[in-house]
Amino acid sequence: MIGFVPMQPELPRTFGPYRVVARLGSGGMGEVFLATSPSRRLVAVKVIRSELLGDPRWRARFRHEVTSARSVSGFYTAPVVDADPDADQPWLATQYIRGVSLSGVVRDRGPLPEQAACRLGAGLAEALIAIHQAGIVHGDLKPSNVLLASDGPRVIDFGIARPLDALPLSRSEVLGTPAYMSPEQALGEPVTTQSDVFSLGATLVYTATGSAPFGTGHKVRGRIVHAAPDLSRLPDPMRGLVTRCLVKEPQERPSPEQVLTALTTLLDAHYGDEWPPTDVEELIGVQERTLVEMTAELPTVREVPEAAP
Missing domain, CATH: 1.10.510.10 (Transferase(Phosphotransferase) domain 1)
Known part of the structure; x- marks a missing residue:
């Protein structure tokens, strides 16, 4: 359960200005990636699964998700950082919850x-x-x-x-x-x-x-x-x-x-x-150590690729 799925060579390396580090998981509509901002802040980026990109209904549903997530605030939800629901592969970035x-x-x-x-x-x-x-x-x-x-x-x-x-x-x-x-x-x-x-x-x-x-x-x-x-x-x-x-x-x-x-x-x-x-504290600790290992050798800000058009 603890740990992250390493990135595969054929997977995207960036969404907007965010550099992908690992895959966090996937569901019926999307995949979620761990990524870093240009200033090295961690975010969770959700994207539509590639096989659904040609269906306008899924794009509309994703756009609605972005609107809903942006409208919610509170201590117990993950705030939206950035989003581009009109990109070739629409994405939504939220604060990464440790x-x-x-x-x-x-x-x-x-x-x-x-x-x-x-x-x-x-x-x-x-x-x-x-x-x-x-x-x-x-x-x-x-x-x-x-x-x-x-x-x-x-x-x-x-x-x-x-x-x-x-x-x-x-x-x-x-x-x-x-x-x-x-x-x-x-x-x-x-x-x-x-x-x-x-x-x-x-x-x-x-x-x-x-x-x-x-x-x-x-x-x-x-x-x-x-x-x-x-x-x-x-x-x-x-x-x-x-x-x-x-x-x-x-x-x-x-x-x-x-x-x-x-x-x-x-x-x-x-x-x-x-x-x-x-038990939760121990598992969070394991995940934190994994994060440190994964991000220790990330390139500096100067080496982060430019945002995709």
């Missing part, structure tokens, strides 16, 4: 302790408040879109974020990750801020137990719509709040502000506010 993914931490080290899970949930609730205040729904809150940094979590990837007043998608256009989407999202119905609250609850279950509340597989959307979540391994202090987050009716779920209040109350009453967990 952290590790929640999905990778749980996969490699197991569920987070109760205290850390509550602190994580409070940070995610605060991030959702900032996202919703910008007038958008994230739509894909899940463990792989959460980074754990030494000063708290960050929510990333606004690839399918939508304005609050957007028209609902058709069933054939439903976007998101099935194991963490809300029932209304799975049905192609109108999605509101409460859909993100459902995804927050599902992410907290994974954080504290290591499993999604409705399982995985091709039938998970049906279970999300019709079945009860498996919360049997969830710590007692968290169970009541998460149960409310995962109710089927959106209007019966708590708001992100109410989630934040409930979790901070739990932290004050039961756990305290220590962060990061020991």
